[in-house]
Every structure is written in C-alpha cells, then in structure tokens.
Amino acid sequence: MSGADGLEVLIxxxxxTAGLRAADEELRASLERCGARAAIVRARAPRPVRTxxxxxxxxxxxxxxxxxxxxxxDTRARPPCLIYSTTTAALLWPLxxxxxxDSTAAANRPGRHGVWQRPLERKRLREAPxxxxxxxxxxxxxxxxxxxxGRALVxxxxxxxxATGAWRAPAAAREIAxxxxxxxxxKKGLDRVLAAWRRVRSELPSLAGQELVVAGASARDLRAAGxxxxxxxxxxxxxxxxxxxRALLRRARVFVCAPxxxxxxxxxxxxxxxxxxxxxxxxxxxxxxxxxxxxxDTRLVADDLTAALRAAFERPPTDYAERAHEALxxxxxAAVDGVVARELLPRxxxxxxxx
Numbered sequence: 001m002s003g004a005d006g007l008e009v010l011i012x013x014x015x016x017t018a019g020l021r022a023a024d025e026e027l028r029a030s031l032e033r034c035g036a037r038a039a040i041v042r043a044r045a046p047r048p049v050r051t052x053x054x055x056x057x058x059x060x061x062x063x064x065x066x067x068x069x070x071x072x073x074d075t076r077a078r079p080p081c082l083i084y085s086t087t088t089a090a091l092l093w094p095l096x097x098x099x100x101x102d103s104t105a106a107a108n109r110p111g112r113h114g115v116w117q118r119p120l121e122r123k124r125l126r127e128a129p130x131x132x133x134x135x136x137x138x139x140x141x142x143x144x145x146x147x148x149x150g151r152a153l154v155x156x157x158x159x160x161x162x163a164t165g166a167w168r169a170p171a172a173a174r175e176i177a178x179x180x181x182x183x184x185x186x187k188k189g190l191d192r193v194l195a196a197w198r199r200v201r202s203e204l205p206s207l208a209g210q211e212l213v214v215a216g217a218s219a220r221d222l223r224a225a226g227x228x229x230x231x232x233x234x235x236x237x238x239x240x241x242x243x244x245x246r247a248l249l250r251r252a253r254v255f256v257c258a259p260x261x262x263x264x265x266x267x268x269x270x271x272x273x274x275x276x277x278x279x280x281x282x283x284x285x286x287x288x289x290x291x292x293x294x295x296x297d298t299r300l301v302a303d304d305l306t307a308a309l310r311a312a313f314e315r316p317p318t319d320y321a322e323r324a325h326e327a328l329x330x331x332x333x334a335a336v337d338g339v340v341a342r343e344l345l346p347r348x349x350x351x352x353x354x355x
Contacts, residue, residue: 006037007349008080012067012097013042014059014089017183019266022242023134023157024085027100030158030333034341036348039080041070043089052113056088056105064092071095081348083132090124091117098130098348100155103263103286106141122146129351132344134264137286153343156288158333159269162246167275167321171253177210178309179252179276181267182217183239185225189258189281190214194227194234196305197256201233204313211235213252215245216267249274254312256280258305262287273328275321279308292327296320 009031013024024040031038043066046058063084071079071094082097084090090099104125105117125131125142131152133139139152161167178197182190197212211233214222218238237248249255255271258281262268268278268289278293279300294301297317302308329335 006035007345007352008076008078009036009038009348010070010080010082011038011040012063012082012084012089012093013040014063014086015042016045016059016088018242019264020085023102023266026158026333026336027083027085027155030337030340031345033337034345036345041066052109053115053117056091056109056114056117059088060091063089064094068094078352081352083348084128087121087124088117090128091120093124096127096129098132098351099124099128100132100134102134102138104138104141107285108261108263130347133286135286135288137288138264140286153339153347155339155344156331156336157264157266158336159266159273159328159331160333161273161275162243162250162270166250167273167325169250169275171316174251174253174275176213176248176252177207177313178212178254178256178279179248179271180212180214180256181245182214182222185217185222185227187260188216189260190217190222190225191227192258192281192305193256196258196309197233199306200309200313204310207233207313212256213237213248215240215248246270246274249276252276253316254279254309256305256309256312259283259285259287261285262290265289268293269328269331272324273331275324277312277316277320278324279305279312281305281308292324295327296323 011024011028015021028038028040043059043062046062049055049058082095084093084097084099087099087101087104105114105121109117125146132155134157136154180193182188201207214236216239219236249271255276256279262283262285265287272278280293281303282301299311300308
C-alpha cells in the first residue's frame with residue numbers, strides 16, 4: 001500500500017439518514033480491511049427546524065462541535081486524516097479534510113433552500129485536498145477549478161446481496177408482487193407509484209389479491225404527505241431495521257419507484273442485488289442505478305410508470321437477475337476495497353505528509 005498501512009483516518013459522519021450512516025460504516029470497514037486505522041465521529045442530531053437552510057446549519061454546527069471535541073481529545077502530535085461525509089458536514093469544519101458526497105448543495109439545494117450553503121460549499125470544495133464522490137454523476141455541476149489536479153476520486157458505496165445467492169431466487173418463490181421505499185414520500189414519488197400500482201392491479205387479473213408493500217415511511221408519514229396510509233392491495237410496513245427490509249427485497253418480484261430527484265439510489269441498487277426487477281421513472285440527480293436499469297431493460301425505465309410496471313408483470317425480462325448481478329460488479333466490497341487500497345489510501349497518506 002506504499003506507506004499507507006497504519007494510516008489514521010477519522011470519518012466525520014453527518015449521519016442524518018440511515019443510508020448515510022450505513023455508507024460511513026462501509027467506508028470505515030473498507031479502510032480497515034485495507035490496512036488503515038479508521039474511526040467515525042458522528043454529529044448529535046439537532047432539534048428539527050422548519051426550513052432546509054436552517055436544517056443544514058443545525059447539522060453543520062453539530063458536526064463541527066463533535067469534530068472539535070474529537071480533535072481536542074486526540075493527544076497525538078499529528079491529527080488523523082479527516083474525511084467529511086457530505087458537503088454539509090464540511091461547511092463549518094474546524095480542520096480541512098477530504099469531502100465525500102453523493103450530491104452537492106449546488107445540485108440539490110436550489111433557490112432559497114441553499115442560499116448560504118452553496119457559496120460556502122464552493123469554498124470548501126476548493127480547499128479540500130481530496131474529493132470523494134459516490135459516483136461520476138455526483139460531480140455534475142462542479143466547475144473545473146474544483147476537480148483539477150486529480151483531486152476527485154469516485155468511491156462507490158458497496159452493495160452486496162443480503163444473503164448468499166439471494167439474487168437467484170426465482171419469481172415463483174417471491175410472494176410479494178411489488179415493493180417500494182418511501183422515506184420522504186414526496187421526493188420518492190410515492191403518489192406516482194401508488195397511482196400506477198392501482199391502475200395496473202385493476203387491469204391485470206394475475207395481480208388479484210397481490211400487494212404493493214410500502215417500506216420506509218409510517219402511515220402517519222404518508223398522511224402528512226397527503227397520501228392515504230391504507231387501502232386494498234397496499235400494505236404499509238413502516239420504518240424497518242435494515243435486515244428486515246432486505247428480507248422483504250428477497251421476497252419481492254418487482255421494486256418500483258418514481259423519484260422526483262435521486263441523489264444516489266442505494267435502495268434501487270440493493271433491490272437489484274437481491275434479485276428484484278427494477279421499474280423506475282427517469283430522475284434528475286446522480287442516480288447510480290438508472291444507467292444500469294436502462295441497460296437491463298429499457299421498457300422498465302419510463303415516465304409512463306404504469307406502462308413500465310405493466311410490462312414487468314405481463315412480459316417479465318429474461319435472465320434479468322443474472323445480468324443485474326454482473327452489472328453490479330463495480331459496486332461489490334471487493335471492487336471498492338480495490339479502489340481504497342490502490343488509490344484512496346495512497347492519496348490520503350500523501351495529503352497527511354503535506355499537512
């Protein structure tokens with residue numbers, strides 16, 4: 001690893017969602033498998049506030065406070081290499097470090113929602129010794145100044161089947177017709193998913209008695225979003241432990257979604273890893289699963305979600321799970337560990353020597 005063995009790395013985790021927390025744990029584990037010593041410091045969740053601008057400020061302040069505590073408690077002569085997970089975590093940093101992100105405020109905080117974040121984010125991206133986007137799409141919108149001199153290195157979030165051979169389970173063994181993940185129901189387009197499901201279920205006799213399972217949001221969340229929490233053919237299971245959620249994926253034939261924006265799409269990648277057929281609308285944002293879904297079956301990626309969903313049940317694609325398994329090869333832990341060992345750790349070691 002060219003002198004990177006034993007490197008001390010501190011991941012500064014925003015941890016505002018289960019997906020971010022899982023991604024940070026995966027990065028820590030990968031760093032340790034590759035010979036570094038890695039730890040996570042996580043911000044304490046602030047109290048809820050009314051706007052996205054204030055929410056980001058509260059999280060940035062909470063993150064800064066935890067990093068300052070961790071650095072004061074560290075008695076070593078040289079501080080660890082810092083990796084800030086999300087640009088929000090880096091906005092008020094007490095010490096410069098690498099920035100890992102699925103999307104930027106420039107991309108997902110338009111107008112008043114990012115009035116103070118966007119200019120400060122540009123400054124932090126210029127100052128960071130290393131940029132670690134989750135995907136190539138995460139770099140969209142960044143100026144050449146922010147990515148010159150090889151400072152950008154794509155480090156995906158790894159995705160694996162949740163059980164050995166889970167992706168091989170045939171459709172006949174999967175008793176759940178369709179599954180969707182609806183944390184933040186409006187952003188995830190749950191209203192569009194429900195409308196498509198109702199119509200397809202009413203038109204296809206084969207779906208009589210079948211269910212769409214809605215995970216990630218409670219009935220109360222759905223009512224707050226203006227959606228009904230319970231109806232015939234729809235079962236809301238709420239927020240589940242990750243293991244329980246992945247168990248649902250192993251039982252589902254189709255994963256259906258209609259995001260209005262997708263900053264990465266870990267739920268869709270997990271669905272593919274567990275053998276589900278992915279039906280989705282196109283969406284703006286660095287939607288990592290979107291090009292995979294198009295390559296697997298273009299019929300199932302369409303603005304007309306009803307037609308795409310009908311096609312998935314009426315004329316299911318052949319060898320879909322096998323082809324999806326092959327397409328996910330760059331997202332395996334082994335592949336990500338290769339990037340970490342060959343490229344990330346040497347770059348972190350070099351930045352530590354220069355600091």
